[in-house]
Amino acid sequence: MSSSATAAATAPVRRRVGTVRATTLCYRVVIRQIVSAGRIAALGALGALMIVVGWVVGNSSNRGANSSAGMIFDGASYADGFGLIVIVPIVSLVFAAASLGDARDDGTLVYLWLRPIGRAPLAVAAALASATVSLPLCVVPTVFGGWLATDFVAGSGRAALGSLAAAALGTVAYSCLFVLLGLLFRKAVLWGIAYILLWEGLAVGLGDFAERLSLRGYARSMLSQIAEVDLGFTTYSVGISVIVLAATSAASLALATARLRNINVD
Known part of the structure; x- marks a missing residue:
């Protein structure tokens, strides 16, 4: 037997890391990379602004002139317009x-790439890390900003609960989708802003078909249905909204996994 054959036969076999352990390992690496003082400060300030403005809106409203239903409508509209349309997708x-x-882009992905781990745990870990950081920055201002805007009138808890569900599930769905976007395009933030502004902001007004392809529409529907407020757009049931947002998350992670299997990393 040749020396090369002998070396190959005696070389240790690298065992693939288990799925849970691989996901945990990748999660720790990714979350350390994406968390920075600058990002947290800037996006936290945006959330703080929403809460402060919500407090101003609630305190400046004249309860004598507005019914409880009107105050709840104002709070839900504020949570929708500032939280679900701006903060959730941007963060x-x-x-x-x-x-x-x-x-x-900076070449550090190769260090995870060379480890004996599957590609699915890497995609899942990226989405989990993104959602972990994004959820408090999205949910807290959306819920409290909208709740403060109702001035805590009777029934305002429904608006807060609707904001909580919509912001949380919307954040998870957007996180999965934008993980995929980051793998597909260089300068993914610019592409993501274009998607948020052009598709979710403008194209959905073209008709019902386009609206059905908008994540925003399903998140807003959850707020509208749970808060029992008509916000003036086509709504879907809570069940349908949950299914679509969950399916979008799963499909995005599946496509991200496929992309990771075919991407060239150097």
């Missing part, structure tokens, strides 16, 4: 697009 985009996109 999710910043962290999710950076989770694997930045690592690929």
Whole structure:
């Protein structure tokens, strides 16, 4: 037997890391990479602004002139217009697009790539890390900003609960989608902003079909249905909204896994 054959036969076999352990390992690496003082400060300030403005809106409203239903409508509209339309997609985009996109661009993704781990745990870990950081920055201002805008009138708890469900599930869905976006495009934040502004902001007004392809529509529907407020757009049931947002998350992670299996990392 040749020396090369002998060396190959005696070389240790690298065993693939288990799924849970691999996901945990990748999660720790990714979350350390995406968390920075600058990002937290800037996006936290945006959330703080929403809470402060919500308090101003609630205290400036004249309860004598507005019914409880009107105050709840104002709070839900504020949670929708500032929280679900601005904060949730923007915050999710910043962290999710950076989770694997930045690592690929600066060459550090290769260190995870060379480990004996599957590609699915890496995609799942990136989404989990992004959602972990994004959820408090999205949910807290959306819930409290909208609740403060109702001035705590009777029934305002429904608006807070609707804001909580919509912001939480919306953040998870956007995080999964933008992890995929970070793998597909360089400068993914610019592409994500274009998607948020052009598709979710403008194209959905073209008709019902386009609206059905908007994550925002399903998140807003959850707020509208749970708060029992008509916000003036087509709504879907809570069950349908949950299914679509969950399916979008799963499909995005599946596509991200496929992309990771075919991407060139150097």
